[in-house]
Amino acid sequence: MKTTRFLALPLLALAACAPSLDIAEAPNEQASSAAPDALAENKVSAENLAKWRKDNPSWYAAVEPFQVVGEQGAGIYYVGTEGLGMFFIPTADGHIVIDGGMPDQASMVADAITKLGYDPKDIKILLNSHAHLDHSGGLADLKVMSGAQMIASEGDRSALEGGFYLGSEEEDFLFAPPVKVDRIIADGETISHGGVTMTAHLHPGHSRGCTSWSMDVVQGGKTYDVLVFCSATVAANRLVNPPQYEGIVDDYRSTFDKTRDWKPDVFLANHPGFFGMAKKREKKKAGDPLVFVDDQAFGKFITTIEGWFKDGLRKQTEVATP
Ligand code: ZN
Numbered sequence: 014m015k016t017t018r019f020l021a022l023p024l025l026a027l028a029a030c031a032p033s034l035d036i037a038e039a040p041n042e043q044a045s046s047a048a049p050d051a052l053a054e055n056k057v058s059a060e061n062l063a064k065w066r067k068d069n070p071s072w073y074a075a076v077e078p079f080q081v082v083g084e085q086g087a088g089i090y091y092v093g094t095e096g097l098g099m100f101f102i103p104t105a106d107g108h109i110v111i112d113g114g115m116p117d118q119a120s121m122v123a124d125a126i127t128k129l130g131y132d133p134k135d136i137k138i139l140l141n142s143h144a145h146l147d148h149s150g151g152l153a154d155l156k157v158m159s160g161a162q163m164i165a166s167e168g169d170r171s172a173l174e175g176g177f178y179l180g181s182e183e184e185d186f187l188f189a190p191p192v193k194v195d196r197i198i199a200d201g202e203t204i205s206h207g208g209v210t211m212t213a214h215l216h217p218g219h220s221r222g223c224t225s226w227s228m229d230v231v232q233g234g235k236t237y238d239v240l241v242f243c244s245a246t247v248a249a250n251r252l253v254n255p256p257q258y259e260g261i262v263d264d265y266r267s268t269f270d271k272t273r274d275w276k277p278d279v280f281l282a283n284h285p286g287f288f289g290m291a292k293k294r295e296k297k298k299a300g301d302p303l304v305f306v307d308d309q310a311f312g313k314f315i316t317t318i319e320g321w322f323k324d325g326l327r328k329q330t331e332v333a334t335p
Pocket residue numbers: 030143145219244248
């Protein structure tokens with residue numbers, strides 16, 4: 014390890030990545046274990062997973078899967094937990110999943126898909142917001158389960174295939190089961206599958222290959238553009254001394270420049286607290302079918318986390334320059 018102080022950071026920092034904008038309900042269901050093969054392959058230890066689970070109970074608290082927006086059998090569904098956002102996009106030609114949650118959560122995602130009435134074996138495409146274990150950890154097992162194609166950016170390929178956190182390669186606490194990337198996606202490139210078109214928006218910073226995904230969804234005769242945002246928090250990343258990867262500070266600045274004016278109709282992200290899921294979901298259940306439509310929501314969020322980034326950079330620079 015390059016620094017000892019980093020050892021204490023991931024728990025706090027990754028947990029801080031999901032601000033408690035929502036009041037989480039108590040966990041009501043436990044995840045079952047993932048296939049032991051994938052875990053053994055990457056030496057993701059049971060002790061480390063137990064610690065993650067203890068320190069981030071919301072990440073393991075089950076949420077009844079639900080449709081965020083779209084007509085019946087189409088659009089986008091939530092298959093994550095109270096603290097980690099995973100998404101399911103059904104098509105007649107097999108399905109698309111964005112993110113796999115923690116290394117032992119593939120079965121939780123699969124169970125959610127089954128509850129929605131689909132077969133997880135019919136997943137054809139796996140996408141990833143970014144190569145950090147709380148979002149990429151379950152992808153290897155989902156791929157084994159379904160034989161789906163894994164599509165990701167070049168910037169995150171080494172971390173996905175190596176099962177490590179870029180710039181902290183020896184930190185076993187941050188390991189994820191390696192998953193082979195079958196196709197590299199570039200910024201602005203699209204994937205068309207089963208009548209659905211997904212567009213990749215690369216904005217490195219939070220990870221070197223951080224990728225937001227957008228798609229159009231129709232509900233009630235209107236089309237809404239949906240964004241699943243990668244993240245732009247500092248979280249566990251070293252910005253200086255030495256940076257997590259070369260150029261990370263410039264990448265964060267470019268991310269804010271690029272995303273500041275985005276106004277997606279529906280803003281979703283890999284931590285549901287980012288978009289206030291719990292409250293919106295309650296309102297949807299209570300009969301507001303378009304509660305997730307709010308083209309001002311992303312702008313407010315990105316302004317907030319740009320402030321966090323500036324604070325984080327200032328604090329890390331102060332520590333680095335006594
Ligand atoms: Zn992350």
